[in-house]
Amino acid sequence: MLVLSRKEQEEIVIDTNVVIRVLEVRKDRVRLGITAPKEISVHRREIYDRLALQNLTVPVEHEVTVSLSPETLTSHSDQESPSA
Numbered sequence: 524m525l526v527l528s529r530k531e532q533e534e535i536v537i538d539t540n541v542v543i544r545v546l547e548v549r550k551d552r553v554r555l556g557i558t559a560p561k562e563i564s565v566h567r568r569e570i571y572d573r574l575a576l577q578n579l580t581v582p583v584e585h586e587v588t589v590s591l592s593p594e595t596l597t598s599h600s601d602q603e604s605p606s607a
Contacts, residue, residue, distance in 0.1 A: 527535060535543045540560055547554040557565050566574065 529535065529545045531545050531548055533545055537543070541563065542558040544556040544558075545553065546556050559565055
């Protein structure tokens with residue numbers, strides 16, 4: 524798992540076509556804005572799990588799951604893994 528620290532209005536880019544922006548950090552909530560092509564499904568985990576139970580899931584290769592907490596955003600520094 525890659526752990527990144529981001530401040531409000533900073534972004535993370537995934538595979539050149541998915542952008543995740545930290546819109547707001549308040550107490551125990553983080554608001555994210557996600558820009559992705561229409562062919563990529565983006566769901567909150569609880570919705571994805573509910574769809575999976577109903578057997579209506581999108582194939583895994585099209586699924587983007589993002590899970591961030593205020594602790595993740597503020598207590599870890601941006602560090603790259605050492606090269607092997």
